[in-house]
Amino acid sequence: MFQLERIFPFIGVIALFQFFLFDGMIVEPSKRLVWLSLVPIFILSDVIYRVFAKGIQKQEVNRYLGALIGVLSFALYVLRDWIDIPVVSGVNPEVGYLSRLREILLLLIILFAFAYLLQVVLLEIGKSSLEAQTSLSFSKNTLLQNALLGFLILLPILVAINYFAIKRNYNFDLSSKGKFSLSPIARNLLKQIKKETNIIAFYPRPLEADGDSNTYALTRVRTDVEIFLDQIRAENPLVTVQFINAYVETDLAKDYPSAANGTILIRSKKELLSEAKTPYAEEKISIKEPGDLVEMERKIISALFTVTTEQKKIYFTVSNGERFGLSFRSVPNEQINRFTTNLRFLNFKVEEWGFSQGWPSQLPSDADMVAIIGPSIPFSPEAREAIQKYVLENNGKLFITIDPRGKESFDWLLSISGLKFSETPLIELVEKPGVVVAKRIQDHNLTQFLSNKDQGVLFPFSGAFQSVSAGKNPFLFKSENLLESGFDVFADSNQNKKMDGAEKKENFIFSTLLTPLSLTGDKKGRIVIHSGTSWLTDQFYLYTSNAAFSTSLVTGQFLDEAITEIPAKKDEASVVNLxxxxxxxxxxxxxxxxxxxxxxxxxxxxxxxxxxxxxx
The missing domain is CATH 1.20.5 (Single alpha-helices involved in coiled-coils or other helix-helix interfaces)
Incomplete structure (x- = not known):
């Protein structure tokens, strides 16, 4: 009897915790019914044995209550499992009142289970101490009381430590290059964000459905993304993070029309909703493979600053036959609606600037950037002077595209920059004359956050820039190439749509950055100029990397320079040669x-x- 009395209490505890561990493995209805019937019998085995052996005794009331707590924990677990919602396409199990009820039940299950465990352990210790009492019985009782008191003091301390650890999310990064922690530069930049910002990461959970995409690669990436986003959330409480499986949780994903697993959406509500066509400033980042994690920190910090900084104004000129004006309203494919819509999503306010606003005598004083998209009519000397003054004296920013079919070649600007424009048609494939995919996106601060650079930019029906040593000296601008064709393109000088004679394949310059030459560094104006316009129109804007390339050349000019100094999280395996x-x-x-x-x-x-x- 002595041995059975000592064994039965622990049989109940083991049965309860083993049930928690192995319950999900038994799914057949008949076996599960037997399983659910046996577990409470084992939990009550100690009480059943004592009642049959000695009858109901008043001094065992604490033991009866403990067994009742254990059975209650088991019953609550079964109830929680019964009200569970299976994960199916279009239904999110974390939405609704049932999810809150299940959380409350889970808390009660844990409390009752640990209360049952402590009750059994303390009863058995007390019983053993009582049986072993000698002349030192008082000391033993005192020792037991001290142990119990110490436990009760330690428990709230551990709970408090756990609470603050969760809230502050302290991480210990043991990697040699800080792969799993924010850089000091990123921490300082995050403290500057003063607006509520949402980060929505679209990734499947382990072993969860993900459509036709590579689930295994995304679940591997998700772990690193979670670690990184948790640190951002802990660093700035204004940033919230949410994970959604775009394939399964369609009820949540419907609020994000462009949602796709493997992407991270950063959005912040705009300040002037009455004037905004879209309520949120948004930017999307693609992190699909382990190799994308190298630049993840810089990309996310850059996107956070893009959507949280104050709204910028971009004025589009409209008086010289530009794509933004009324000239191309009857030709939808030649408009730039998709480009301007993208800018609005990135928290830019788009306005026009024409004769009624004071052009060409001056450019707007409150402009953060001026865009001149494909003018077909040459600018007057007064307009040219205003443009140069805006950049050289007012440190303004310009975004220019040239239309080879128009009469404005910007030679008056290129000649003081060591460049000239050639409108000779370019051909990459004889079967598709004029259609060129520019494959060489140069490494630059304006393009460093571009992903999938190998896709190139579809740059059709354009001319090209050529470097010249002679011109109007001294040059007022220096040029830095941003986009080149690669050595698969030839200039069709005789326009017979084939390569012959002296024609040969060579590399052509399509986009360049012009910055004023200044010994003192006080001139900070910039001009991004492109040798074509069709690539930016609605007809070609969604191909390859056109959208990402165009917006990066705009947003990149307003980013904090410190962002470029954030180190890449690159694993560099040290190789030892013996x-x-x-x-x-x-x-x-x-x-x-x-x-x-x-x-x-x-x-x-x-x-x-x-x-x-x-x-x-």
Whole structure:
């Protein structure tokens, strides 16, 4: 009887916790019914045994209450499992009052289970102490009381530590280059964000459905993304993070029309909703493979600043036959509605600037950037002077595209920059004359956050820039190439749509950045100029990387320069090259010296033991 009384209480505890561990493995209805019937019997086994052996005793009331708590924990678990919602396409199990009820039940299950465990342990300790009482019984009781008191004091301390650890999310990054932690630059930049911002990461959970995409790759990436986003959330409480499986949780994903697994959406509500066509400033980042994690920190910090900084104004000129004006309203494919819509999503306010606003005598004083898209009519000397003054004296920013079919070649601007414009048609494939995919996106601060650069930019029906050493000296601007064609394109000089004669394939400059030459560095104006316009129109804007390339050249000019200094999270495996002699030494150590040393030490130990026994 003595042994059974000691065993039965722990059988109940083991049965309850084993049930929690292995319940999900039994799914057949008949087996599950037996399983659910046996567990409460094991939990009550101690009470059943004592009632049959000794009857109901008043002094065992605490034991009866403990068993009742254990059964209650089991019953609540079964109830929680019964009201569970299966994960199906279009239904999110975390939405609605049932999810809150299940959270409350989970808390009660944990509390009752641990109360049952503590009750059994304390009863058995008390019983053992009572049985072993001697003349030192008072000291033993005091020792038990002190142990219980210490436990009760330690418990709230552990709970408090756990609470603050969750709230502050302290992480210990043991990687050599801080792969799993924010850089000091990023931490300082995050403190500058003063607006509520939402980060929505679209990734499947492990073993969760993900359509036709590579679920395994995305679940691998999700872990690193979670670690990084949790640190951002802990660093700035204004940033909230949410994970959604765009394929399964369609009820949540419907609020994000462009949602796709493997992307991260950063959005912040605009300040002037009455004037905004879209309520949120948004930017999307693609993180689909482990290689994308290298630039993830810089991309997310850049996107956070893009959507949270104050709204910028971009004025589009409309008086010289530009794409933004009324000239192309009857030709939808030649308009730039998709480009301007993208800018509005990025928290830019788009306005026009024409004769009624004071053009061409001056450009707007409150402009953060002026865009001149494909003018077909040459600018007057007064307009040219206003444009140069805006950049050189007012440190303004310009975004210009040239239309080879128009009469404005901007030679008056290119000639003071060491460039000239050639409108000769370009051909990459003879079957598609004029259609060129520019494959060389240069490494630059304006393009560093572009993903999938290898896709290139579809740059059809354009001319090209050429570098010249002669011109109006001294040059007022220096040029930095941003986009080049690659060596698969030739200029069709005789326009017979094939390569012949002196024509040859070579590299052409399509986009360049012009910055004023200044010894003192006080001139900070910028001009991004492109040798074509069709690539930006609605007809071609959604191809390859056109949209991302165009917006990066705009947003990149307003980013904090510190963002470019955030180090890449690149794993650099140190490679050690051994000489032939070093390899021989390593081989000899492993094959002879270490085994021989172990043999010698072992032999010495055995001989020493034998000698000590012989002397004894």
């Amino acid at each position: 000489s032939d002699n070093q390899k021989l030494v390593v081989w000899a150590l492993g094959v002879f010296i270490y085994p021989g040393l172990i043999l010698l030490v072992g032999s010495y130990y055995v001989l020493s033991k034998r000698k000590s026994k012989s002397y004894a």
